[in-house]
Amino acid sequence: MSLPQPEQLLEEMASQLQSQYMQNNEDILMVGIHSGGAWVAQELHKRLKLKSELGFLDISFYRDDFTQKGLNPQVKGSQLTNIENKTIFLVDDVIMSGRTIRAAMNELFDYGRPNKIVLACLLDTGKRELPIQADVVGEVMNLKAHERIKLSGPSPLVLSLASLSTEGQEA
């Protein structure tokens, strides 16, 4: 399977965000989910020339599988300014089960009450386990059951395909 170039996906995402969500002079704050989402957010933040500081979310303390899998030892910590009444551009690399986004939204609300959350993801690989959809997507890909997409970065951003039978990974 040929994988898309992140550069092209970023352009596509930036133009969608620009045309659909930035027309009304809203107070926008972009927030990337560690690690892959943070890299994507950094690129989008640059392309959209956002003035507000880029925020980061580490959802380790909000995962719903903590009791099965334990704590992620590489917690990076969240860095967020005031989100009260802001329009949040929440950014992740790959949306799959939807559980990461659920955790991220739970965490966001512990920082305050945003006016609106717009979800932007580089790739949507289907396999949803929760009723959560992205508003802006670089590309939709259908993966086989054992396949996972991984983003490495931050520069360059490269997408790669992994097989669960040989290498477990998180999404």
Place this chain on the structure above:
Amino acid sequence: MSPIDASSIQLNEEGRLKHFLTTEGLSREILTEILDTANSFISTQERSVKTVPLLRGKTVVNLFFENSTRTRSTFELAAKRLSANILNLDIARSATSKGETLMDTLWNLESMYSDMFVVRHADSGAAHFIAQHITPNVAVINAGDGRHAHPTQAMLDMLTIRREKGAFENLTVAIVGDILHSRVARSQIYALKTLGATDIRVIGPNTLIPKDIESLGVRAFNNMQQGLKGADVVIMLRLQKERMETALLPSESEYYRLFGLSTDKLAYANSDAIVMHPGPINRGVEIESAVADGAQSVILKQVSNGIPMRMAVMAMAMSGQTTTRQEEV
């Protein structure tokens, strides 16, 4: 030095923390992971909503056979900020005083489906004993046992040192006071050694320094001027008044004259040295007010760091109780 070997039962079969009983025998990787995790909890403590949902639905029992308001409160706050339910048991005033044995108390608490015990006890090895006899999947955290260990205090001190001074290598750390009876000092020495501090010193009168202390790789001093020279970190220990009654010390004023941390004596240490104290402090007994409240003092930062440190240890021990750890989603 310590006859209690807890290193084997603190870790699960994958080498992850499942009880936290002592800093002795834990690897540098584990201690660093504890510090990193605590560090990331600090950011959650600065938000308007300070709780995270990690231990939602879990029951933590504060089992204090010995009084300690500060330690108990910080464990209680830490548990609450992890969204756990917490039960405070003042055992000193309840069941055991009615003749119930420790094991009977434990079995009763287990029957209430507790997930974690935070234990403070006057006897060395109490938390270790409980961890050995507890039902599987219940985590035990040592909140101080006799003269043996006080690992969460030691680790919050390590967190404070790391945040103030950066790396542990090349740090000169002086611990001053009653080393003989101090579980805090013992836990600090093990942690400092493992984390890479090369120059660790203890300072105090000979009657309060264990004879075999140098076997731990620390240097002993009976003189503040010599012991504090070049120190980057000065840790003062509380002088327990009961030591005076047992004739280990001549008098409070004599002790203060020789070993109390006054502005004058602090000047022997490096000019950017930090001053620490596990609390509660006795002003004018082991530390001068001007030093305790001075610019070099990080005593209140230690208190703040106590909460994220205890959150980290509780979260890690709880997650270490789960038997299999899978990497896939």
